[in-house]
Amino acid sequence: MQRSVFFISDSTGITAETIGNSILAQFEGVQFEKHRLPFIDDPQKAEAAATRIKTRYAQSGERPIVVNTMADRTLCDIVATSGALMLDVFAPFIGPLEDELATRHSGAVNRSHGLVDFEKYEARINATNYALSHDDGIDVDYAKADLILVGVSRSGKTPTCLYMALHYGVSAANYPLTDEDLEKLELPARLRPYKNRLFGLTIEPARLAQIREQRRPGSRYATLKQCQWELEQADRLLRQAGIPCLNTTHVSIEEIASKIFDQFGIERTMF
């Protein structure tokens, strides 16, 4: 039996979804069926949401859970007529913060994911363009990189670079280790000046083979043997060069990025 959960927001719903998922993850035995209802910003939309939740309640016989970041009390009250368990994300924190800051909160519609700070926005877009144009290890200007990810093909470098750029405005280049590098067990000459900005990504051979097989089925590139050889050599090379390294097999992109920032003392925040 799955318990229905609705993430409801007057804006994107990202905050409701993020905190909601973190809390639900602490109830491991329960299966949740998750829905996102963003931009619920007038009574009509709130009525429609309530109807939908009520219908789900009737179908399943289990009380749905609403994780809610709507600021307007009237809209909250409308959604509450569905009979769901209402969890208001902001309510518990507003009081203590008003006391601490000796000011009232604005009660404005939640705009943290909607507000555009052009400077930060531009940093994110520029970093994304940088990641896109420094993704192949060929025509690259490593001097401008905040950091450079090194690893064999398909070890997770590209998505990690894109994530760090899109969210944190961090300009990350990546360098895919070539067979030549792996045979020589040497960092390529043009990476050496930037040794203190290098970070290695590694992965379990079986997982790498699986990922490569999807990409080039039946190729030598995707064989377990080839993957094992590449990863062993890469591991040796990175260890000899004293480059910090992370095994990405069981780690999400978000966590890889956080660990890399932690390693380099990059404390940039997301917003």
Add this chain to the structure above:
Amino acid sequence: MQRSVFFISDSTGITAETIGNSILAQFEGVQFEKHRLPFIDDPQKAEAAATRIKTRYAQSGERPIVVNTMADRTLCDIVATSGALMLDVFAPFIGPLEDELATRHSGAVNRSHGLVDFEKYEARINATNYALSHDDGIDVDYAKADLILVGVSRSGKTPTCLYMALHYGVSAANYPLTDEDLEKLELPARLRPYKNRLFGLTIEPARLAQIREQRRPGSRYATLKQCQWELEQADRLLRQAGIPCLNTTHVSIEEIASKIFDQFGIERTMF
């Protein structure tokens, strides 16, 4: 005067940062100096965090604010010795959920951004690869796209596609409108079969000129006149073709993505 805020977590800190920012955004008059302290998962790291917060307190004379998602009470107590205002993100919701679900929460370290569900992870990576290889409008297989963003060069298509892919596993292609398309005021033939998956992005001419000027300073491409012409024609073309459209000038990537999903009834969740 800036008030110091520390986002503290035993994991990535993404949840603490996300909800913390949403709450702080409601106190518009106050300037915050934000720090992220992730992976605080043993007493030693908690002591170090406490010392850092205490130091900041002494320097600024203003009580720092801690937005905290650490699960371990002992660690929370250590950080609390700093004298900061402690806001525990999960505490207010655990009780009501335990009652509702008639089960105890695991108290496990917050792993929602660390857990890897291979199927979802693969969907995200595959969608990211799709976005990367369908970004130029040239060698493209639109049939597999969940949706296709259409707009003039630098209207925000690429970062939006990457964001939707990385976070939601949505395969989004993009098509940059060419001068030929804009002169003819016609959708290119190969987009027509997918008309119900098209979404237009537009932007204010002055902003577009500014972005393009950064990229190709002094070019005709970056003149306000050229930008105005392209955007007017694009607007006409998209309107005639009945394609939904969003002006991205004052809208974050997160909000653009949410609005597009909303338009297409895509209700995919992030985790």
